[in-house]
Amino acid sequence: MSGRGVLVVGASSPIAVAIAEAFAAPDAGGARTAGGGDQVAGGGDRVAGVALEQPPTPPYQVALAADCSTAAGAQAAVDATVEAFGRLDVLVLAAAVMPVAPVTETTDEQWRAGLDATLGTAFAVCRAALPRLPRGAAIVAVSSVNATLAAPGLPAYAAAKAGLEGLIRQLALEYGPAGVRVNAVAPGMIGNADLPHVTDGYPLGRVGTPADVAGAVHYLASAAAGFVTGAVLPVDGGLSIASPAAYLRPDLRARFLPD
Template identity: 70%
Template sequence: MSGRGVLVVGASSPIGAAIGRAFQASGDRTVGVALERYPGTGYDYPLVLDCTTAAGAGIAVRTTVEVVGRLDVVVLAAAAMPVGPITATTDEQWRTAINATLGTAFAVSRAALPVLPDGAAIVAVSSVNAFLAAPGVPAYAAAKAGLEGLVRQLALEYGPGGIRVNAVAPGMIGDTIENGAAGYPLGRTGTPDEVAAAVHFLAHAGFVTGVTLPVDGGLSIASPAAFLRADLRDRWLT
């Protein structure tokens, strides 16, 4: 089905821009929201709003309905990732990470659900850090784990109304660091367009709800021993 109204919050990131392009390519009309001005690539209507607040989230939803005429898909792609151990994470960094990811998802979902029709979809962009621990990202990991809990809760409560709620969990995306693909069974990191394709799929998958789909090149299914033990890694690569 094309011609839907799509709202993407967190539109200024490479993944956000790719999501907008994916929906545009299938004939949908897109509204993108970010905290600062950004190139409108991928979006028919780029907006600058703070959607951690009820006021900002309400404006985003109302604007989409007004300029597009309908709202069928909401993509929650906003996030912030302070890096450092928890003992070095400030109160402000913690609040920023939680509010950017989980606060935005809460505010936008609360504003959008009353106007979403039967057959609508919400897709959140989570991360493998929600379920695979990595050093230095306690606030980000907690926010993404909370996001996945919210996804399941909304899927359960609003499924009877025909509204599906799912998430994607990207691994390393667009990284060019040497050896950055170590541990990825596909032998490489991902691209924003590949994450966007998964988001687009979940927006269409009519009998899928309440799931988190890893978009991680197989990272989450690999035993750490497979790439930490030299003998196993050599066996894998040869």
């Protein structure tokens, strides 16, 4: 693991920072990380992130400012990471926005923003990065349970995440022969621990943390997952396996939920 170059796209979010920390941690082998724009670069393995316009702060070693939903911005972020680290081994796709509105009230701008931030960015960055990725490299995308589980008011976000998972499978198929693995994680609710009623829908009895997501991303990028590609790993405390009846019917709730 030591010495890899890692680019985190969408690096300013709590989940992205936790991911960068997982790669940069000394016990992780010290990857180098980069980030910028909304993406950043940082340390351990070396980590770069995209869309921070200030000097890099831990866990990032390189801070990049680029609109990675565009071909030029994506290419600039990839080139800057390779220039800084001499290599790019892991690409983490964590950029997203979540417009909240019913379909009939979703504006054209919200629709485009939701798709561009997640799906457009993923496509542009992968297209720029794939020629630079060596055999043994890994791409890990941050999807969401909303790619498969509908929730009110999230048409753009859900469509973007579903498209992201389709893109991940396509890339895994096409670039497997080149030795590049491509996977995704699908988190449930992350944070919001101050909403106790929310945990009722999670078999593990709690919502997730950024560190939960980071651990799964780090695993999928590691040699331990060397025969895993094209997979979407739920990181949702069991939310996606639970029948709604288990929570809606009092007789079923009584079987496993405490009074």
